[in-house]
Amino acid sequence: MLGDVARLAEVSTATVSRVYNEPDKVSPSVRERVLQAASALNWIPNAAGRALASTRTHIAGAIIPTLDDQVFASQVAGMQAVLAERGITLFLGCSNYDPTQALTQVRAMLARGVEAIAIVGEAHPPELFDALTQARVPYAITYAYRDGSPHHCIGFDNRAAFVEITEHLIGLGHRRFAAVIQPAQGNDRVQARMAGIREALERHGLAVRPSHMYEGPATIAFGRQSLRAIWQGSEKRPTAIICGNDQLAIGVLLEAGELGIKVPQQLSVTGFDDVALAQEIHPSLTTLRVDTAEIGRRAARYLLDVLDGRENVESCVVQPVLKIRESTARVSGSKK
Template sequence: MPRSPDSPAPAADTAQARTPTSRARRNTGRTVLSDVAKLAGVSTATVSRVYNEPDKVSANVRERVEHAALTLNWFPNAAGRALASTRSHIAGIIIPTLDDQVFASQVSGMQAAFAARGITLVLGCSNYDPAQAIVQVRAMLARGVEAMAIVGEAHPAELFDALRLYRVPYAVTYAYREGSPHDCVGFDNHAAYVEITEHLIGLGHRSFAVCTQPTRDNDRVQARVAGIRSALERHGLAVRPEHMFEGESTIGFGRRSLRSIWQSAGEHPTAIICGNDHIALGVLREAEDLGIAIPGELSVTGFDDLAIAKEMRPALTTMRVDTAEIGRLAAQHLLDALDGKRVQHGHEVRAQLQVRQSTGACPSPVSRRS
């Protein structure tokens, strides 16, 4: 028999209405923080602490609270958290491209470190356009970002001025140099390419080609090219203008560059220094098609030490950089700044030369192709 709307609910119905998964709270139909606290068996203050200061809560309590929140389909309101604590719990990073896994690795390292402190990392991509980088930084500042990481120093002064004006701690990543006005977390691009060049000179090479990414608006590539030239100058050497190539960070660019060099008149270089592993792999593939012996006729170097670099035949001589470690160090640097700790001016991560089969002794003039 159907009951009257005014009659009391049966006991079974009442029990159902009071189950932990019920979302009818405070006449809003939404789960609230107190529901999560009740289900987890903790205070509302503890629930708040799990999301605002997770390092101050035991792993067991965090797990109970997070499980309760998941059960009730509840998550903390970002705007409410920001108003209550004067913090947004958001950090940002601007990278130049989404097409290069070295930046993805850095973002992954940062994200893990920030997540452990309950901070969300927001990603922006400038596509190597300084104007776009400024737009992205301003948008993040407008949303209350608390800390920023920016790949490279080659950005307009107004970008860094905006960060200082808003008193947002920031770090420049994937680059490190003495005398920088910024806190840098990365490696010395200039020194890395001096080492690569000296390795080849030590093998007897005196004629070089360079295939690298565009130098415009890219302080990392500028430093690398300067490192090559600096090392060569110390030995009275230089790269011929017709052997300097700038282009995309792709296998295709590497292939086209080597074909252009080998089809041109005049003496061929005995070593090619590439701006990254993708370009170098393109050179190796084209050398195979052209019948050029590596390293018998031509030595090739890359940069980044991608997983495929040591699987190639011949395996690629390259530079290894722990980009995930750069991300972790950058995040910790910014977290320390947010905590009011005295921070270092930067952190240097050493690039390590990986000598493999793609480089060898300079061929004698008799054995070289004309």
């Protein structure tokens, strides 16, 4: 069948092989001609044969924490778009926020010959990174960045991001805060976000009361549940709630409507990620926008550079952007 494709496309069998093994070495017009011929003949190259012939598998991997969050889906889409241009298939693993599952997924991918892997976050067992090092498989940490990390990071400083959003609220005159955030155990991004909130508040002699700190699933339902508990269980109610992501913040906004709480007149609310619904909900959500698709694209380009022998040792920061919308306002009576 390889020969039939070559004859129909009017190229050599070696050119057909290059189209699938080293597509960047074939002109776009020839590559398109070969792909059309293969499609017409319903021919698909044998992956095992390709790997043996080229000593490459043309497979990359990505380990994400969950399939339920669009920010990780966006990152995967960005990676896949770049890798597909080079004829590389992307395998996807989901750890469900369990470092042990992430290790299992990495080992399974290495057994299947992945050439490079992107992994969300640094909070993984040492055995995971040891396995990648021993297999000489390049990897990138995504959706996180910190100075001094031993890993190549492509993402943003979660601590600094939450310092910024907390300082924004303090600048609006807020002094009583609540926080609704995802589980911190085994999640270095959430740990850094909580550290950012504490750092900014301590700088102004402030703190979140234990009764105003809620940690749980990153869902709309938990956001609603948390606001109800905060509002019904405290005489000194907060004037601002910092949420670990937009799903939690949207839940807070919805529950505020149910409870008759005026946002932002009585309560300011912030999120993180800038999902599509953040702009559409009323009031629209003040949040930090992260270009997760760009994180995926940059991760894929970095891994391809390493595979091509062009390793760039510098990590890459994709800076979040504060989007100020209707859900935050100056505290009534506070001075500018």
